[in-house]
Structure formats: structure tokens, C-alpha cells
Amino acid sequence: MGDFLPPVELLVLLVGACLAGAMNAIAGGGTIITFPLLLAFGMPAIQANATSTLALLIGIGGSLYGYREHMPSVRPWMKLFAPVSIVGGLAGAWLLTNTSERFFSDLVPFLILFATVLFLLSNVVGKFVGFDGNRQATHPAHKVAAVVVQFGVAVYGGYFGAGIGILMLATLGLIGLKNIHQMNAIKTVLGALVNVVAAAYFVLAGLIIWPQALVMTLGAAVGYYGGAVISTRIPQRWVRAIIILVGLTLSVVFFWRQFVG
Numbered sequence: 001m002g003d004f005l006p007p008v009e010l011l012v013l014l015v016g017a018c019l020a021g022a023m024n025a026i027a028g029g030g031t032i033i034t035f036p037l038l039l040a041f042g043m044p045a046i047q048a049n050a051t052s053t054l055a056l057l058i059g060i061g062g063s064l065y066g067y068r069e070h071m072p073s074v075r076p077w078m079k080l081f082a083p084v085s086i087v088g089g090l091a092g093a094w095l096l097t098n099t100s101e102r103f104f105s106d107l108v109p110f111l112i113l114f115a116t117v118l119f120l121l122s123n124v125v126g127k128f129v130g131f132d133g134n135r136q137a138t139h140p141a142h143k144v145a146a147v148v149v150q151f152g153v154a155v156y157g158g159y160f161g162a163g164i165g166i167l168m169l170a171t172l173g174l175i176g177l178k179n180i181h182q183m184n185a186i187k188t189v190l191g192a193l194v195n196v197v198a199a200a201y202f203v204l205a206g207l208i209i210w211p212q213a214l215v216m217t218l219g220a221a222v223g224y225y226g227g228a229v230i231s232t233r234i235p236q237r238w239v240r241a242i243i244i245l246v247g248l249t250l251s252v253v254f255f256w257r258q259f260v261g
Contacts, residue, residue, distance in 0.1 A: 005211050009041050017055055017216035021223025024165060025188065026231045026239065029246045030056055030223075031162035032253060034216060043209060049096065049160060050202035051209045055216035057195035064192065067185040067228050074186045077177075080143065081190055084151040089194035092158020093201035104159055109254035111156065112163035116247025118170035119240075146175045150190070157194040158201075162254070164191060166247045180239045181232050188228075 005013070016037045020030030031052055038048035064071075095104070149171045157164040168187045177183050202208055231239050 005215060009212075010215055013037060013041075013212060013215045014219040017219030018223035018226075020056060020216075021220035021225075022227030022230070023223075023246065024056060024191070024220075025184070025224045025227025026242055026246075029163055029165065029250050030220075031160070032250055034220075035162065038209075038212060041212075043212065046096065047207050047209055050199075050205075050207035051213045052216070053161060053195055053202060054199040054208055055213050056220050057192065057199045064188060065225060065228070067181070067188055067232070069232075070179075070182050070185040071189075074182050074189075077172075077186050078189055080147065081150050081186070082193055084147055085154045085190045085193045086197050088151045088154025089158035089197040090201060092155040092160075092194075093198040094158075095155070096159045097201075097205055097207070104156075106258055108160065108162065109251050109258055112166060112247060112254060113251040115163060115167040115170045116244060116251060119166060119173055119247065120244055142175055146171055149174075154190075154194045157191065158198040161195070161198075163247065163250050164194070166243065166250070169243060180243075184228075184231060184239075 016033050020033040022030075023033065024030035034052040034056060035048055038051060039045065043051065150168070153164060153167040153171060156167065165187050168190055169183055172183045172186060177186075
């Protein structure tokens with residue numbers, strides 16, 4: 001592709017990345033905008049996935065700043081989940097460039113739907129696995145299970161990433177976290193770690209299309225910051241409703257794309 005983007009493509013990618021950044025800051029799922037847009041302008045699928053990952057990664061800085069007030073309270077959970085997120089993200093990036101996309105792509109709608117339902121029922125499931133919903137899980141088995149699940153989420157995130165925010169929020173709900181703004185702060189940091197290692201792998205593999213990546217980075221940075229600020233100023237039940245709506249919408253879109261369209 002040329003070094004200079006046509007004005008229409010530049011504007012569409014800029015606006016689309018801004019919306020994707022806001023979605024990721026509030027609930028996740030921004031890849032559902034950026035990935036199809038790049039495909040629509042003729043970019044090959046693997047390069048579109050890699051370029052989208054890099055663009056949304058750099059924009060995460062805006063979201064991290066928006067959640068800065070919640071970072072001190074969630075630091076212990078970062079220490080627990082950060083190592084497996086890094087390793088899992090690298091493994092997922094390797095899978096993307098070394099295996100067929102078909103099998104994993106078929107799993108995407110099921111993963112997103114499962115995670116959305118899990119998040120919706122997190123209180124009920126939490127009581128079933130052994131904590132009362134008024135405190136965080138402290139039993140070592142709960143934390144081990146959460147780490148294992150987060151590793152799987154990170155692998156998926158490194159491979160493709162659409163809906164990774166929903167999956168992480170479901171995991172955090174299962175270990176007893178209730179404050180949606182703290183959960184979003186953890187999700188944002190862990191998502192950044194997953195995407196850092198994946199994007200680095202994609203850059204070294206030569207998969208990034210730089211003109212589009214730079215344009216979308218600018219849009220995503222604005223969207224991330226705006227989404228983070230908005231999500232911390234509206235009631236938690238509204239944010240939860242948005243997350244569930246995004247998850248169900250992603251499920252429908254991916255089921256249609258994979259099995260109907």
C-alpha cells in the first residue's frame with residue numbers, strides 16, 4: 001500500500017479507531033471495528049490483525065491515564081496476573097503466524113458468548129465456587145484457577161483479541177472483584193501487557209502496515225482517554241449493562257460472520 005492514504009480512508013480509519021478505543025476503555029471489543037475496517041480497505045487478514053493490535057496498543061496510554069485513580073488499589077492483582085499475561089500474549093502471537101486461523105476463528109463467537117454469560121452471572125457463579133459475594137476470593141485454589149484462565153485469555157488475546165476485555169472481566173468477577181471501575185483498570189493494564197508482546201512479535205515479523213497503524217493510533221488514543229473518563233463518571237450498573245450489550249453484540253456479529261455470512 002502507498003505511503004499516503006486517500007482522504008476517505010484516512011478519515012474512516014481515524015474515526016473508527018476512536019470509537020474502538022472508547023469501546024475498549026469501557027467494555028472491550030474495539031477490534032470488531034478496526035479489524036473489519038482494515039479488511040474493507042483491502043488489507044490482508046493477518047496484516048490487518050497485526051496492524052489493529054499495534055494501533056490499539058499504543059492508544060491504551062490514554063485509558064491508563066483515565067483510570068489512574070484506581071491503580072493503587074488493584075496493584076496486588078497486577079502482580080498475580082501480569083506474568084501469565086505476558087507469556088500468554090507471546091504464545092498467542094506465535095500461534096497466529098504459525099497455524100491456520102480457521103479453527104481458532106470458529107471458536108471466537110463461542111468464547112465471547114461464554115464470557116458474556118459468565119460476566120452476567122458472576123455473582124451466582126462466585127457463590128457456587130466458594131465466596132459470598134461480599135469479599136474477594138482468598139482460597140489459593142481460586143487464585144490458581146483465575147491465573148490459569150487468564151493465561152488462556154492472554155493466548156487468545158495475542159492471537160486475535162476481540163472480546164478479550166469481556167473474558168478478563170469475567171475472570172475478575174469469578175474471584176470476587178465487584179468494583180467495575182477497578183476491574184476495568186486491571187483489564188486495561190493486562191490487555192496492554194498482552195498486546196505489547198504480541199505487537200512486538202508482529203513488528204519483528206514484518207506484519208505491520210505503518211501508514212494505517214499510525215493513523216489509527218492517533219484515533220485510538222483519543223477514544224481510550226474519552227472512554228475511560230466517561231466510564232468512571234456513570235453508574236456501575238450502566239457500565240455493566242454496556243459490557244453485556246457489547247458482549248452479546250460481538251457474539252451475534254461473529255456467529256454471523258463465521259457460520260452464516
